[in-house]
Amino acid sequence: MLEKTTRMNYLYDFYQSLLTPKQRSYMSLYYLDDFSLGEIAEEYDVSRQAVYDNIKRTEAMLEEYEEKLLLFQKFQERSKLLVKMKEMLKGDNPINETIIETVAELEKLD
Amino acid sequence: MLEKTTRMNYLYDFYQSLLTPKQRSYMSLYYLDDFSLGEIAEEYDVSRQAVYDNIKRTEAMLEEYEEKLLLFQKFQERSKLLVKMKEMLKGDNPINETIIETVAELEKLD
Numbered sequence: 691m692l693e694k695t696t697r698m699n700y701l702y703d704f705y706q707s708l709l710t711p712k713q714r715s716y717m718s719l720y721y722l723d724d725f726s727l728g729e730i731a732e733e734y735d736v737s738r739q740a741v742y743d744n745i746k747r748t749e750a751m752l753e754e755y756e757e758k759l760l761l762f763q764k765f766q767e768r769s770k771l772l773v774k775m776k777e778m779l780k781g782d783n784p785i786n787e788t789i790i791e792t793v794a795e796l797e798k799l800d
Numbered sequence: 801m802l803e804k805t806t807r808m809n810y811l812y813d814f815y816q817s818l819l820t821p822k823q824r825s826y827m828s829l830y831y832l833d834d835f836s837l838g839e840i841a842e843e844y845d846v847s848r849q850a851v852y853d854n855i856k857r858t859e860a861m862l863e864e865y866e867e868k869l870l871l872f873q874k875f876q877e878r879s880k881l882l883v884k885m886k887e888m889l890k891g892d893n894p895i896n897e898t899i900i901e902t903v904a905e906l907e908k909l910d
Contacts (some may be wrong), residue, residue, distance in 0.1 A: 714806070768906075776900065779900050790886065792884055800875050800879070
């Protein structure tokens with residue numbers, strides 16, 4: 691569950707601009723502010739089921755966007771390469787060739 | 801006009817997965833294969849106006865996606881930083897601190 695929450699937080703971060711204001715409100719209360727479904731329902735004066743359905747649909751939309759655009763996946767790959775690059779630059783004699791190869795890998799990600 | 805074509809080619813490249821198959825066909829014939837509106841209309845047995853309207857709507861959608869997700873803009877910024885990094889790595893004594901700063905700028909883009 692925690693893993694799913696982390697993933698949803700990331701997907702929400704990448705794709706929130708494509709959601710409606712209501713979807714954004716529910717998702718942000720549920721995933722960022724840790725409100726329960728019941729609390730959100732009360733806040734918006736709708737049924738718990740309505741909130742649940744909306745959040746489920748939004749989660750599916752976020753996964754669909756990720757399937758199409760891969761922003762989260764590419765972000766993770768880029769992060770790994772940048773960490774690697776920083777490690778290489780820490781040494782006294784960083785090998786330029788290896789860093790250049792990492793730059794090339796970064797370019798391929800776009 | 802050429803500038804617009806280049807921009808549309810890039811936006812299409814980044815966001816084509818979010819378009820319908822018909823939108824993709826028209827856009828790819830018009831922008832990648834350089835078909836005229838009349839030629840596309842003939843190919844699909846629809847009016848020239850219908851093709852024109854569809855392409856105009858799709859162009860607006862692509863600009864809207866770019867406004868929301870900034871994939872093209874970030875791609876350009878990342879490219880510049882990677883070119884800069886490669887330049888720095890070409891020298892005999894690349895200054896690690898400057899490269900590390902560039903890595904930090906790259907990280908901020910995500």
